[in-house]
């Protein structure tokens with residue numbers, strides 16, 4: 118990964134700019150649909166899968182615009198062999214758009230987790246993962262830390278991998294809404 122990853126949206130949430138690090142990130146995550154040529158001119162919200170997350174982001178964008186200051190959000194974005202804690206800085210632009218800058222807080226390598234390898238077949242069932250803390254929903258209203266959940270759900274080291282949908286777990290959602298975000 119190269120850092121910082123930078124992208125910008127206009128006042129309507131349409132992506133207007135991505136940097137080379139973004140393209141590198143898209144290629145590394147095997148997402149050719151996210152390379153600059155494809156992504157510029159599309160709505161950022163269309164790339165966010167869950168409704169809760171879209172609402173949360175909307176609240177963050179509005180706050181950045183109203184307060185005319187940047188907001189930082191820590192989030193987990195693991196690859197199969199690296200635990201990545203990143204920080205997203207959302208800065209309002211003069212044009213009423215927003216700039217997003219992503220930098221690493223900490224990166225640590227670990228044994229590869231197949232669940233996160235998107236090159237493998239993920240067609241067996243569906244699980245929800247929190248975009249912030251990477252916990253996994255094991256039951257309704259119950260989320261567990263990634264490696265614990267993989268053990269409990271018995272999906273460790275299996276060739277039958279579920280698809281992952283990204284959302285936000287209850288503790289992270291409540292934390293953001295209650296305490297706001299560290300600026």
Ligand SMILES: [Zn+2]
Pocket residue numbers: 247248249250251252285286287288289290
């Ligand atoms: Zn969470």
